[in-house]
Amino acid sequence: MSPYRIMLYLILFLTPVICWAFTVHIKGRRIPIRDWAKEFHEKRYYLHAIGYIIIIRWKSLTDALNEPIKMNVGHWTDWLYSLEGEFTKGIQDLFYNDTLTSILNFHYLFIYLFLIYVTTVYFAYSGDRDMTDKVTLNYLLIYALAVPYYLFFNVEVTSSWIPGMDALLYQDGAYTSFYSQNDPLDNAVPSLHVAIPFGILVLNYLHVKEKGGKMSEWEHWPYHLFILINTLLFCFSILYLGIHWFTDIPLGMIIGGIGALFIHHLQPRLRNDHGSFFKGFSRIKIRRHAVVEGISTLFMLTLILMAVNYQMDQSEDRVSYRLGPQDSTFEIIQEIAPGDYVDSTITNLDDSMTLELVYLQVEDSVPAMDNGIIDWQIMKTLGVNYSIPAGSSIDIETSQHNVFHFIVLHNPSESSDGSTLDVSVVNDYHQDMMPIAILISLPSLWMTAFVVYRLVRLKRNNRSMIDSSPSHIWEDE
The missing domain is CATH 2.60.120.680 (GOLD domain)
Incomplete structure (x- = not known):
């Protein structure tokens, strides 16, 4: 059975099961079937669907650029190997088991993809508009954040570099064909299998804490634990299956954290919770943002180009x-x-x-x-x-x-x-794909600069770092 057919069956079977099981204690929040179309239209969830289509195209473009520019950008696998050695091979050797391998292969591919989709559906079904927005943006923007690292800081999977380490996922029948046509296999840093679910966990935390609540008392706490358990399992899977390096886990958490902060502070403006989207904009503010975030973006871009030049100098010995x-x-x-x-x-x-x-x-x-x-x-x-x-x-x-x-x-x-x-x-x-690669990396660099500048401004104004209100609210106070 093809991976696409398996994914379809999972969606058809598990979606109602997950949505029902995790809303048993909040039955009153469920959106009745007769109201689904109305909910979809009034809360503009069609924009979420469009967003998923856009990011699929973005991923396709990124993957198409990866190999043509690799001759110039090289890879950094030897650096990670010198740092970590054969730690991940030790994990694989210690836990190796055929049954465990089959379970983790299935979980790594199908449950990961299903989790991205069903989390949006779950929050929409339970009537939580804000979290539906945030978890959708989480997938869209965290992938965008990872683009420059995937393009310019290639790292081969561990099983391609550590002698004797088995590629338990990539060299296994139908998985081989599917992944080879959908994954360049040198996008090891950072791990999106960590970044995306970790971003959901951070978004949940920021959402609850800003409202002054406790995580254990939150109505979505059971689903939060469900995401947490799967995230921990992903962390183990990526090491055991011969895919990621241990360093990819903290780097994935950093990307997930940056994405979550960006989304947490942006979503209220997108939903006009504090007036129109452009309320509070002024020439001075726009100029200040452009200068600070523009300089920061150019600085990060300069570091990337320096890294590319270094790799080009090493090409003969690579x-x-x-x-x-x-x-x-x-x-x-x-x-x-x-x-x-x-x-x-x-x-x-x-x-x-x-x-x-x-x-x-x-x-x-x-x-x-x-x-x-x-x-x-x-x-x-x-x-x-x-x-x-x-x-x-x-x-x-x-x-x-x-x-x-x-x-x-x-x-x-x-x-x-x-x-x-x-x-x-x-x-x-x-x-010559380098100009396009640089161009599609700029949104990631700007988002990073925005988050850093946002946190600096919050601290300067004695505001909590989880305060998502626009800056014009602070001035009114």
């Missing part, structure tokens, strides 16, 4: 993958438009070992993917085979359009001395 004995991994060649082509140069950086390689379409690779392991004997029968001697390179051209391809790499060594085979893979898409 290692793309590290393979232990009998390890296999893959490089994704994303689909291209008719008339485009990709030139891939694969270099065996080792001075003694031979690198084996298979080039094939992603869909054709599924029979060789099983329980987090690539069966190399099967893989060799599915595509075009190459052997790259030590210190040598080969070039592969991809011109077939609208199809994802794999360059599957394998270290045939059976040595037990712990040595690794380093590989360099450089893909030239012959497209």
